[in-house]
Amino acid sequence: MLKEISGLNDSCIKQLCIAGTWRPGTGPLYESRYPATGEVVGVLNAASPEDVEEAIQGAHDAFLHSGWAQRKPHERAAVLYRIAQLIREEAESLAQLQRLDNGKPISETRALVASAAGTFQFFASACETLEEAITPSRGDYLSMSIYEPMGVVAAITPWNSPIASEAQKIAPALAAGNAVVVKPAEITPLLALELARICEQAGLPKGLISVLPGKGSVIGDLITRHPLVRRVSFTGGTSVGRHIAQIAADKFMPVSLELGGKSPTIVLEDADLDHAVAGVLYGIFSSSGESCIAGSRLFVARSLYDQFLQRLVRGAEQLRVGDPADPATQMGPLVSNSHRESVERYVQKGVEEGGRILTGGARPAGGIYDRGSFYRPTIIEGLENTATICQEEIFGPVLVTLPFDDVDDLVSQANDSVYALAAGIWTRDYKKAWRLAQAVKAGNVWINTYKQFSISTPFGGWRDSGLGREKGRLGILQYMEQKSVYWGLNEQPLPWAN
Ligand code: NAD
Numbered sequence: 001m002l003k004e005i006s007g008l009n010d011s012c013i014k015q016l017c018i019a020g021t022w023r024p025g026t027g028p029l030y031e032s033r034y035p036a037t038g039e040v041v042g043v044l045n046a047a048s049p050e051d052v053e054e055a056i057q058g059a060h061d062a063f064l065h066s067g068w069a070q071r072k073p074h075e076r077a078a079v080l081y082r083i084a085q086l087i088r089e090e091a092e093s094l095a096q097l098q099r100l101d102n103g104k105p106i107s108e109t110r111a112l113v114a115s116a117a118g119t120f121q122f123f124a125s126a127c128e129t130l131e132e133a134i135t136p137s138r139g140d141y142l143s144m145s146i147y148e149p150m151g152v153v154a155a156i157t158p159w160n161s162p163i164a165s166e167a168q169k170i171a172p173a174l175a176a177g178n179a180v181v182v183k184p185a186e187i188t189p190l191l192a193l194e195l196a197r198i199c200e201q202a203g204l205p206k207g208l209i210s211v212l213p214g215k216g217s218v219i220g221d222l223i224t225r226h227p228l229v230r231r232v233s234f235t236g237g238t239s240v241g242r243h244i245a246q247i248a249a250d251k252f253m254p255v256s257l258e259l260g261g262k263s264p265t266i267v268l269e270d271a272d273l274d275h276a277v278a279g280v281l282y283g284i285f286s287s288s289g290e291s292c293i294a295g296s297r298l299f300v301a302r303s304l305y306d307q308f309l310q311r312l313v314r315g316a317e318q319l320r321v322g323d324p325a326d327p328a329t330q331m332g333p334l335v336s337n338s339h340r341e342s343v344e345r346y347v348q349k350g351v352e353e354g355g356r357i358l359t360g361g362a363r364p365a366g367g368i369y370d371r372g373s374f375y376r377p378t379i380i381e382g383l384e385n386t387a388t389i390c391q392e393e394i395f396g397p398v399l400v401t402l403p404f405d406d407v408d409d410l411v412s413q414a415n416d417s418v419y420a421l422a423a424g425i426w427t428r429d430y431k432k433a434w435r436l437a438q439a440v441k442a443g444n445v446w447i448n449t450y451k452q453f454s455i456s457t458p459f460g461g462w463r464d465s466g467l468g469r470e471k472g473r474l475g476i477l478q479y480m481e482q483k484s485v486y487w488g489l490n491e492q493p494l495p496w497a498n
Pocket of ligand 1: 156236
């Protein structure tokens with residue numbers, strides 16, 4: 001299977017990148033399986049605790065002695081531009097590998113690869129244009145605010161969009177002059193290894209990037225606790241994020257935490273229905289709902305509710321669920337059978353609490369469906385916002401729908417969640433849109449669109465959805481320490497000496 005992908009280098013995929021050396025890990029054997037068929041697409045030995053130690057010591061050494069941190073910003077930027085270029089040159093094989101690693105449709109993985117290349121390009125540019133400041137002086141001195149790299153930083157990523165989330169951490173960390181250890185998710189280790197190979201090929205000094213696949217509670221935990229690791233950038237579930245924050249508190253270590261969500265989408269009665277139906281379907285069912293920002297709670301004005309739901313159900317039933325290799329496929333399988341079982345348990349819970357399944361709620365049958373972890377797009381109504389499946393993140397293709405009568409009540413229901421990652425608003429009335437955008441608690445609000453991203457716009461969540469921001473021109477500063485420098489200009493000794 002691996003050999004079918006042109007340009008793929010088998011030896012790189014099966015070896016880990018540890019402190020500048022490519023070799024097998026010394027941890028347990030791991031397989032990456034193609035979720036559409038269950039076939040094995042990659043086999044590797046995960047990292048062991050000894051490998052973690054070697055990688056972090058090697059990263060520290062490379063940070064101190066490779067000269068990367070001392071290179072002029074435009075010189076570091078040149079390497080990052082080259083990484084972007086190499087990703088683009090290998091775009092198709094990387095997109096195919098990402099499809100095999102986590103089962104996303106090829107149209108989505110192509111977009112993820114393009115976004116990873118754009119991320120390296122963006123942070124190359126942020127690096128070479130970053131300005132430091134001469135601050136207003138209040139005495140006989142010149143005062144400055146400058147930035148320096150932190151040392152060894154860690155990137156811990158989930159399985160849903162590996163190449164994009166890894167690029168979002170690796171690019172600013174390297175641009176800032178740091179060394180990086182990457183801990184990809186257990187079930188999707190392949191793309192981080194490809195990125196490391198490309199970084200080295202582009203001229204990044206050896207040892208500055210290591211990739212350590214393995215069990216999160218062992219390898220991720222060791223990385224987070226390691227005294228030489230000065231910062232952790234984490235994307236994943238809220239409970240793991242909380243655990244990492246507790247370790248970080250003990251170390252006084254900065255962290256950024258991109259966590260879960262249960263995002264409300266609101267359709268007002270004056271919404272453009274064609275746009276709203278398409279946007280709601282895309283917001284929940286793209287990526288099979290395995291998306292932190294999935295619009296998984298839908299609030300529709302009661303006057304519109306029945307008509308809107310009829311169109312939504314019809315739209316969900318017409319979605320092309322199937323082979324991720326087919327460019328026409330809109331929804332692929334879920335990432336694994338065990339994740340599908342978790343989604344099924346949530347749907348069952350929804351029914352037990354009084355929900356009515358309007359469509360889906362089952363596995364499709366026949367052909368490829370029998371081999372992969374497919375699940376039908378599912379819409380459930382008849383629940384209160386307090387129900388389990390309105391409150392907990394399912395991370396699958398399950399939408400709960402609730403009618404509303406009153407906008408104040410709608411706002412308090414939309415905000416009644418431990419999460420506050422994203423929200424969507426559909427209305428033709430720009431004043432109502434603005435008032436609602438201000439009233440909903442969320443790190444990201446889309447008005448008459450959904451799930452649109454720009455690397456130049458900061459991204460992150462409030463409350464249990466996270467801490468800190470990724471992306472944006474100033475995203476590079478998350479990976480830097482700020483230092484204030486005072487230059488004395490006094491002609492006379494300080495008064496104390498007199
Ligand atoms: P997860 O939290 O189980 O794992 C994420 C990463 O953390 C993996 O690499 C895992 O091995 C590692 N990990 C697990 N335990 C650890 C520990 N004790 N110490 C250090 N690392 C540990 O999440 P997942 O199941 O891979 O991904 C799904 C979750 O990620 C969902 O909750 C989703 O909302 C969230 N997510 C958030 C964003 C965002 O930007 N906000 C984006 C994508 C996914």
